[in-house]
Amino acid sequence: GDQVEQSPSALSLHEGTGSALRCNFTTTMRAVQWFRKNSRGSLINLFYLASGTKENGRLKSAFDSKERYSTLHIRDAQLEDSGTYFCAAEGGSALGRLHFGAGTQLIVIP
Amino acid sequence: AQTIHQWPVAEIKAVGSPLSLGCTIKGKSSPNLYWYWQATGGTLQQLFYSITVGQVESVVQLNLSASRPKDDQFILSTEKLLLSHSGFYLCAWSLHGGKNQDTQYFGPGTRLLVL
Numbered sequence: 001g002d003q004v005e006q007s008p009s010a011l012s013l014h015e016g017t018g019s020a021l022r023c024n025f026t027t028t029m030r031a032v033q034w035f036r037k038n039s040r041g042s043l044i045n046l047f048y049l050a051s052g053t054k055e056n057g058r059l060k061s062a063f064d065s066k067e068r069y070s071t072l073h074i075r076d077a078q079l080e081d082s083g084t085y086f087c088a089a090e091g092g093s094a095l096g097r098l099h100f101g102a103g104t105q106l107i108v109i110p
Numbered sequence: 111a112q113t114i115h116q117w118p119v120a121e122i123k124a125v126g127s128p129l130s131l132g133c134t135i136k137g138k139s140s141p142n143l144y145w146y147w148q149a150t151g152g153t154l155q156q157l158f159y160s161i162t163v164g165q166v167e168s169v170v171q172l173n174l175s176a177s178r179p180k181d182d183q184f185i186l187s188t189e190k191l192l193l194s195h196s197g198f199y200l201c202a203w204s205l206h207g208g209k210n211q212d213t214q215y216f217g218p219g220t221r222l223l224v225l
Contacts, residue, residue, distance in 0.1 A: 033213060041198050041219050048213040086154070088214075096142050096204055097169060098214060100154040 003027055004089055006101025013108050018058075018075035021085055021104045025068040029091035032063045032070040033098065037084040046072070046085075077108045112137040114217040116201050122223045123191050131186040131220050133201030141203040143184040144214065145176055149197040160184060196224045 005024045013019055023032065031050040035043040047054050049063040049070065058077075063070040070087055084105050088098040113136045123129060135141050145157040147170075158176035160166045166176045173192060177185045184201055201217040 035216075041221070042200065043216040045213060045215060088154075096144060096159055096212075096214065097156055098144075098146075102153050 003029075003091070003099045004087065004101040006087055006104060008104060009102065010105045011107070013074070013077040013081075013106065015079060015108055015110055016076055018073065018077060020074070021072040021087070021106075023070045023087035023089065023101050025070075025089055025091070025099075027091055028065055028068065029089035029099075030065070031090045032061075033088045033090075034061055034070075034072050035086045035088065037086065037103070043086065074106070077106075079108050079110060082106055082108045112203070112215070114201060114203060114215060116199075116217040116220050118220060119218070120221040120223075122225065125193055125224055126190050129186075129188050129191050129195070129222070131199055131222075133184040133186075133217055135182045135184075135203045138182075138203065138205070140181060141205060142212075143178065144202040144204075145184065145186050146200040146202060146216075147172070147197055148200070149194070152197070154200070158184075158186070191224045193224050196222055198222075 003026045007022050033048050034046040038044050047061040053062040058075050060073045084103045086103045087101045090098055115134050117132045143160045146154050147157050148154040156169045158166055158168055160178040163178050163181050174188045199220045202214045204212045204214045
């Protein structure tokens with residue numbers, strides 16, 4: 001079954017505001033990655049976390065393996081932040097196997 | 111700097127025809143390589159991974175096969191395409207795998223439409 005539940009599936013934010021995306025895992029994961037889809041459909045790396053939190057500019061991510069979740073916080077949203085964001089968690093026995101969430105479509109409104 | 115290339119960029123193929131998609135990694139020796147696939151409207155899922163030349167492990171059965179003929183090359187292929195093979199194919203690499211956690215980096219992707 002699905003091992004990664006990503007929410008919300010869609011999110012609208014006014015410029016300058018912030019919110020959080022969340023991924024819940026049905027099993028213990030070793031690490032999580034967050035991506036943003038580019039205009040061609042490929043994935044741009046945002047964060048890789050094996051634990052704790054990381055911050056990069058207006059983005060901050062957290063991963064709690066024990067509680068089985070990860071979050072991506074966006075603050076002071078800008079128009080160019082619009083796009084689709086994915087989490088992917090690494091777990092299980094298969095080498096390097098990433099289990100992807102279904103994605104969050106973010107729209108930033110002027 | 112490492113670069114990852116995929117070819118072709120896009121392909122339209124007939125049902126029953128063969129397919130070969132390629133992926134090359136430059137600037138990194140002995141990477142772990144992965145193939146992912148996303149059906150239209152679906153979730154990205156891993157198809158194959160390879161930790162070394164000549165070794166490929168299948169993760170999901172989709173009537174596709176993969177090969178790693180060179181350290182920097184990963185090929186996805188089938189002799190007979192199905193309609194269900196349509197979608198977006200992504201190649202990825204990482205430095206380590208398994209218990210050595212590491213970031214996966216994705217290529218630009220190949221969009222496939224089977225008619």
